[in-house]
Amino acid sequence: MHARRLLYLNGHQLSAYHWQAGVLIAEGSFDAGNVGSLPFAGYLAQHSKSIFSILANVSEEGFHIETIPFLRGGDRRAIIARKLGQLFFNVSLSASLSLGHQKSRRKDERILLAAFTNHELFAPWLAAMANAEVALAGIYSLPLLGPLLLKKLGVARDPCLLLSIQDQSIRQSYLENGELHFSRLTPLTNSSIGGIAQTFASEAAKLQQYLVSQRLIGRQQPLVAYLLAHANTRKAIESSCIDRDTLVFAILDIEESARLCGLKALPENTHCEPLFLNLLATDPPRSQFADDELRHNYHLWLLRGRGVWEILPYSILKVPAGFPVRVFVYGCNVLGAGHLGVGKREMLLISVLVSRGTSFLSVLSVPAGDLTAAQAGRSEVRKQKRRGAGLAIGAMEP
Helix, strand or coil: CEEEEEEEEEEEEEEEEEEEECCEEEEEEEEHHHHHHHHHHHHHHHHCEEEEEECCCCCEEEEEEEEEECCHHHHHHHHHHHHHHHHHCCCEEEEEEEEEEECCCCCCEEEEEEECCCCCCCCHHHHHHHHHEEEEEEEHHHHHHHHHHHHHHHCCCCCCCEEEEEEEEEEEEEEECCCEEEEEEECCCCCCCHHHHHHHHHHHHHHHHHHHHHHCCCCCCCEEEEEEEEEEHHHHHHHCCCCCCCECCCCCCCHHHHCCCCCCCCCCECCHHHHHHHHHHCCCCCCCCCCCCCHHHHHHHHHHHHHHHHCCCCHHHHHHCCHHCCCCHHHHHHHCCCHHHHCCHHHHHHHHHHHHHHHHHHHHHCCCHHHHHHHCCCHHHHHHCCCCCCCCHHHHHC
16 A cells, blocks of 8 residues: 655744554654755655655635626636636636525525745655656645535534744634635744734634635624634633634644544644644545646556556446546546546447536546547447446546
């Protein structure tokens, strides 16, 4: 089994961890710039067979909520891509997350658009990983793990704030209906227990005022601010964080939170990096920021790991039940259908799969001629099914 390694990236360094069964082992820290590039390349060479995930906690991250028409498939992806391009010009690391459909006749969809706006923070690390040809499972944003944390802790889905300490910074997020709507990162100038308590109080109030100014909440709307903190800070926090009419504070004990999330080594202070890294390892968010080019080696690892090299030359119809078809289609595209022995019949089936799940188009770049031929022969597949040929597409649905 390939080892799981987690890379935690902040504004000034990247830290590497080995994760296994709820245990995090720190393996090194690498400073930003040329100073850390060479040691990091050596680290990747030592662990070239591992699966890597990046968890980023940086201030240069933008969030914006948009409303789009009720769409599906390629049309939906196209309008989201256009919105991302308009909001975050020339940004390569971006993601979108559905916040649900409005309960109206039009059924418009609310979308959270997010992007890392300073690519230079990521560029040297991603270049080193590409040169080492290691498998990158994804690039994830720390605030997008906030909803999962509150869900595991049994917190209600009401509008709320979540504040946590990482590095020398305080992360402040606004959640509504169990989903992230906004987040920001500010420096922690005083890391003493008293300083942390005062920062929690002041930053929660500032975030509430900002949300009101942006009309994300009503002026008199009550909010609960959940504070992730160690037991040794409780007294100071209770003294500094005084409830008011529209803002109530609730302390989430970080040790109890770690137990509920399956982290074996409990945090010794209020810093939450181990808690979020463990969440990433056990239940990564459905939205991540790396495109297929950055995840190329990970896709190939998925193909090799499922034994598909022995399966593909024979027939797509022999792919095991439960195998992710989007990964198979990606492999066909990367390696070439002819090289894999995928013939006309298999391309017809790929066409049927695409017609039944348009999300495959995000990874499917079959040459236009092949796809046109496959679509033209779709009626042949239907005839074979009516004759009892029984193409086993049911076992291969995503």
